[in-house]
Amino acid sequence: MTTNATRIADHGPTAEAAVPDDFEGQYVRTLVDRWDQLIDWDRRRASEQDFFMELLNGAEAQRVLDVAAGTGYHSVTLAQQGFDVTAADGSAEMIERTRRNAERHGQNFRVLQADWRSLRESIDGRYDAIVCLGSSFPHLFQEPDRRAVLTEFYEALNPGGILIIDHRNFDAIRQHRYRSSGNYYYCGTGATVTVAHVDEQLCRFQYDFPDGSTHHLEVYPILSGELSSLLIDAGFDAIQNFGDFRENFAIEDVDFVIHVARKS
Template sequence: MSFAPQKKQSYGADPNSIRESDKYTTEYVRGFVEKWDELIDWEERANSEGRFFIDVLKARQKQSVLDVATGTGFHSVQLLKAGFDVSSADGSAEMLAKAFENGVAHEVVLKTVHADWRWLNKDIHGKYDAIICLGNSFTHLHDEDDRRRALAEFYAALKHDGILIIDQRNYDTILDHGFSSKHKYYYCGNQVSAKPVYVDDGLARFEYSFPDGSKHNLNMFPLRKSYMRGLLRDAGFQKIHSYGDFQEEGEEKDPDFFIHVVEKEFCNE
């Protein structure tokens, strides 16, 4: 029996020039996907974020959730186990296959769909109480038109009182002061290094180094927090509440990640 050789990442002669949204489809090669959970460390990730997303959704009485950046399935599995009705989408077929495999290992069956955010409503059906877009995934979109189109698709896929939970790295600090990360909450694998090897206003090229000596890269757009919040307002969302590393703004000094909880309908608290 013969096996086809695994594909390798390819960025050409000048990796820093690759700034297209469609590149993500070839970045997540099988060898990288198979190592992704070493970077996350599911057990440590669950301990670090606790019930944050579960509590946010339950406090707003949301039940149906579309996980549009499923990755290897961590949040889909956590929410399914907490009793939510979850659909799991991703633009990477390799990631979806791994997510389904991880779901089976955790005794849940994921409802998966291969979908590009820019044409999301072509591939998913119905309206959802909530959409989650986590893991710094939105920064795969390098073009502003793509970002605006994706947010419009998210908005359209939500019920009238739906919410979007979307996160991003703290690129403000990376751009203004350089990179330093506690890796306390998101990427918890203590044997894996994740750091930018090149940064400018239009590109953050991250390198992921694993214990076996292998290295993989992702080219992402460094979203500033105020810019991201402006995009969300322009998309029609009425209320934006931002957190830093799961803490209220100001409680966590210089967080690694921002998490935006965004409501489609304005409601007085």
């Protein structure tokens, strides 16, 4: 996740509307404090099984950069599985939570706040794999930024390295067929998630919590084919797509699409 912020998406009686490209401003502490509740680490681990570990092992990856660490779920999990992990995120609140969760799980890895558009200024050398998960890439609203960031990812990889990048199924959402089974990624039961608005340029998710609070997150609703084309333009090849961790899937039947792209 990448861009600098203006203000919030914590909607109550005196709410301000979030604005596009306002990434860090959307992840205010009150939402970050609930993020692990939304994920439910145990249920998420059960749904993913060893999917990402098998992809990384298949690519003979050891050094892994998690560029959308969030509260640290994948960074911690991959570190537990023996990978050499660096965790990055654009939100200071998220990065602080990653540090705390890593310590709580007995893991020690490099954690840093970084803007994707200048990623190579923040990292140390190249990596065997980059993971960009949790539908984080859609926080980039401008196509030049999307292209620039994919180039940053490409250049940060060793030859033969892989990028694993995912997003919600915006193909279905843009056809007003939003579905969330609750079995993938956001497995917690403490919030109701709906689409408050969607068009070709903006998708606004609404999170309603039992205590009556409401948060909104705004993203660019990227299509699966659109991202695949951008990956090819950035130089990646051997692109493989999965739907909800399955190689054989129908686009209308999945919650998330995962792209695995290899650097030549």
